[in-house]
Amino acid sequence: MCTHTPHCPTADGPAAESARSVASHPEQGWSLLCNGLVVFEDTGELLPDGRVVPPHRPLATVAV
Template structure:
């Protein structure tokens, strides 16, 4: 699928979100990456094989933690 040089990470690799953007819908809140991954604004993902990756937002730091 990817024609970029160097090739973008494949959908089954851990760095799949680093692939180049191919399409974006700001109203629906998704981005289609060139590896076929749909990346949602809430950080959830839908992989080309139908696997759903739950949102994985960073945890907020607690105030006063040492």
């Protein structure tokens, strides 16, 4: 999908979320990245092959 230089990381790579956004729908809570990855505002993801990556929010820390 990525046609610019430098190419975006692949959708299944460790830096997949750093690809360029090609469509953003914040009112619906999702964006499509250049590598075919759909990212959701809850940090979940949908890979181009249909696999789902569950939300991976950092755990909240409690200040003492």
